[in-house]
Amino acid sequence: MSGLLAxxxxxxQAWPGExxxxxxxxxxxxxxxxxxxxxxxxxxxxxxxxxxALGCGILTVASRNPVVAAVWLVGSFCSVAVCYVLMxxxxxxxxxxxxxxxxxxxxxxxxVMVLDxxxxxxxxxxxxxxxxxxxxxxxxxxxxxxxLLGTITRQVKTPGRPIDADFCTATTVGRELFGPWLFxxxxxxxxxxxxxxxxxxxxxxxxxxxxxxxxxxxxxxALEDAGLAASEDDAHDLSVEETHRPHPVMDFGQPSxxxxxxxx
Amino acid sequence: MASVTSFLYLAFGLFFIGMVGVLVRRNxxxxxxxxxxxxNGANVALVAFSRLWGNLEGQVFAMFVMGIAAAEAAxxxxxxxxxxxxxxSANVDGLNLLRDGRGD
Numbered sequence: 001m002s003g004l005l006a007x008x009x010x011x012x013q014a015w016p017g018e019x020x021x022x023x024x025x026x027x028x029x030x031x032x033x034x035x036x037x038x039x040x041x042x043x044x045x046x047x048x049x050x051x052x053a054l055g056c057g058i059l060t061v062a063s064r065n066p067v068v069a070a071v072w073l074v075g076s077f078c079s080v081a082v083c084y085v086l087m088x089x090x091x092x093x094x095x096x097x098x099x100x101x102x103x104x105x106x107x108x109x110x111x112v113m114v115l116d117x118x119x120x121x122x123x124x125x126x127x128x129x130x131x132x133x134x135x136x137x138x139x140x141x142x143x144x145x146x147x148l149l150g151t152i153t154r155q156v157k158t159p160g161r162p163i164d165a166d167f168c169t170a171t172t173v174g175r176e177l178f179g180p181w182l183f184x185x186x187x188x189x190x191x192x193x194x195x196x197x198x199x200x201x202x203x204x205x206x207x208x209x210x211x212x213x214x215x216x217x218x219x220x221x222a223l224e225d226a227g228l229a230a231s232e233d234d235a236h237d238l239s240v241e242e243t244h245r246p247h248p249v250m251d252f253g254q255p256s257x258x259x260x261x262x263x264x
Numbered sequence: 265m266a267s268v269t270s271f272l273y274l275a276f277g278l279f280f281i282g283m284v285g286v287l288v289r290r291n292x293x294x295x296x297x298x299x300x301x302x303x304n305g306a307n308v309a310l311v312a313f314s315r316l317w318g319n320l321e322g323q324v325f326a327m328f329v330m331g332i333a334a335a336e337a338a339x340x341x342x343x344x345x346x347x348x349x350x351x352x353s354a355n356v357d358g359l360n361l362l363r364d365g366r367g368d
Contacts, residue, residue: 043270050274057278057301061285066293066354073297076278080304083274087315092323096307099330104300104337111341112293115348137287145280152272168323176320177327188331195335199342205349 046086053079066112070105077101091170271312279305292347292354296340303333 039047056076063069077100084093177185278301285298307326314322344354351358 046270050270050277053274054277054281057281060297060301061281061289061294063294066291066297069294069297073300076301077304080274080278080308083271083308084311087271087311089311089315089323089326092311092326095327095330099334100300100304104334107337107341108293108297111344115345115354141280141284141287144283145276148276148279152269152276167318168320173320173323173327176324181321181324184328188328192331192335195338199338202339203342203345205346 042086046083049079049082049086052076053083067109070108070112073108074101074105077105089168091168091173268312268316271315272309275305275307275309275312277305278302278308290355290357292344292356295356296337296344299340300333300337303329 053076056072056079059072060069060076063072077096081093081096081101084090084096282298282301282303282305285301286295289295289298307329310322310326310329312322314320314326347359348354
């Protein structure tokens with residue numbers, strides 16, 4: 001409100017005989033109308049889809065059910081893909097829809113389906129520490145927002161230099177990707193392979209590893225050495241002595257018994 | 265053509281929402297989704313600068329970020345599955361196994 005008052009002309013400023021300047025509200029409305037009239041269709045598209053992306057992002061973070069959050073995240077990814085198209089990055093937009101909104105979200109929803117996660121997961125902080133944690137979080141978020149927004153507002157406001165018609169087609173991006181960045185591309189492929197193998201190893205349950213070891217023909221004493229023998233009858237992947245500890249040991253898949261090299 | 269600055273504001277918004285999600289939410293799946301949002305914000309900034317300077321290296325980097333995000337999602341979800349088998353819970357506050365003595 002004080003900002004609007006500051007915009008208002010001080011009394012007695014108008015020259016005699018001149019029309020008094022319009023009030024602050026009228027000026028504001030005229031400025032908004034001028035901005036609306038000078039906005040091109042592309043900018044309208046950007047505005048709509050940027051707001052959609054941000055709104056879907058907020059709903060992702062705010063929704064309690066992970067499946068609902070995943071659906072909102074798909075909406076956010078698709079809106080971001082439209083913004084890529086506005087930046088004439090059409091190939092990347094296609095990748096965004098295929099990889100992010102397609103493959104990765106299917107993975108998320110599949111894991112949610114397998115896990116049968118409950119709808120819990122609200123923030124829970126106990127009594128005395130809550131104000132301190134809230135203050136620390138506010139300072140952290142506010143500081144990062146301050147720095148980032150300060151950097152952005154100092155950036156150039158040009159729409160970018162003119163580009164060729166074939167800037168960002170799959171051909172030109174592929175030339176760049178398989179030319180100067182070939183080594184990085186191969187490194188990423190190796191990383192993906194490592195991630196796939198790691199995911200398979202980490203997600204195996206103890207019973208599955210025991211079954212594999214048996215199938216490989218390991219003897220029982222070798223199984224015992226690997227800590228697998230006692231776990232045949234437990235239903236929740238905790239060996240007997242571990243259940244008596246205050247913190248049950250998590251099963252992250254030890255390098256083990258039978259592994260992939262096969263039996264003895 | 266919307267200016268580069270507006271795309272940077274979009275990138276900032278996505279990154280900030282993701283950061284708030286990582287800090288506030290306790291459900292490990294939604295924390296992973298928030299990380300994807302943050303990576304998306306970084307991608308938007310990369311593509312915006314690639315458009316500003318008129319060369320493609322920013323887009324190539326955005327593709328690499330997509331690859332990293334895919335690998336991270338695969339390993340992260342495998343850890344979630346393994347964790348869920350051991351704990352039957354998706355709450356990140358419960359993961360204090362390595363914490364010193366004070367317990368929950």
